[in-house]
Amino acid sequence: MKGNTAHENPLYRECTIEAVIFDLDGVITDTAEYHYIAWKQLGQELGIPFDKEFNEQLKGISRMQSLERILQLGGQDQSYSQAEKADFARRKNEHYVSLLDSLTPEHTYPGIRELLLELRSAGIPAVIASASKNAPQILRALGLESLFQYVVHPDSVAHGKPAPDLFLRGAVEVGAEASRCIGIEDAQAGIQAIKAAGMIAIGIGEENVLKPAGADVVMKDTGGVNLSFLEETLQAFGC
Known part of the structure; x- marks a missing residue:
């Protein structure tokens, strides 16, 4: 009797992409400058000046983690109560959100809309796994909201990046196996x-x-990231 081939085995799953999970800032659009402006203003109010080089440390981490790093920079991490820190974070976010009013679909990074349309046509879920609580507002401003099957809210997981929680939650919500998911990020923590x-x-x-952080492939920008490229990447580095 002939033995079963892999394709005849009911437990076999073809090596195909089951979901693509995106960071938002720096991958879908660039709101990093808005974060920088808002944090810098708060820093100035607290007497903690910092530059764009320091701001790179805030990429990919949560609002409260960012605030803690700024306070540590100024030697003020023990100077305020949790309530005061929460108020600082709220003020920063209000400033940031006001800056988002200038976002339009034209601010979407090159190739992203086309990639999302390719994924939808292929039946592959697209998910946002961002530390930003403002992701839904940003996607609406960019006209991309309908192209994502799920947006992971950062408060819905126990740990932010560099822990895997946001990405694992995204995979679970769309019924995808982690090893058949591709994540796209611009920050080391991500x-x-x-x-x-x-x-x-x-x-x-x-x-x-990004290579030292563990990236399998690094692209200079999003322009060359299409479905064929993602499929080739999964074949090369995945199953």
Whole structure:
């Protein structure tokens, strides 16, 4: 009797992409400058000046984690109560949200809308796994809201990046197996989170920054990221 081939085995799952899980800031659009402006203003009010080089440390982490790093920079991390810190974070976010009013669909990064349409046509879920609580507002402003099957709210998971929680939650919500998911990130903490989740990691940005964090592939920008590229990446680094 002939033995079963892999394709005849009912437990066999073809090596195909089951979900693509995106960071938002720096991958879908660039709101990093808005974060920088809002944090810098708060820092100035607290007497803690900082530059864009320091601001790179705030990429991919939560609002409260960012605030703690700024307070540590100024030696003020023990100077305020939790209520005061929450108020600082609220004020920063209000400023940031006011800056988002200028976002339009034209602010979407090159190739992203086309990629999302390709994924929808192929029946592959697209998910947002961002530390930003403002993700739904940003997607609406960009006209992309309908192209994502799920947006993970950062408060719905126990730990933010570099822990894998956001990415794993996204995969569960769309019924995808982690090893057949591709995560796309521009920050070291995000790449670390993708790899900790057992997913393929594509970095957008500088290779010397994202490769050491564990990125399987690094692209200078999003222009060359299409469905064919994602399928080739899964074959090369995944199942």
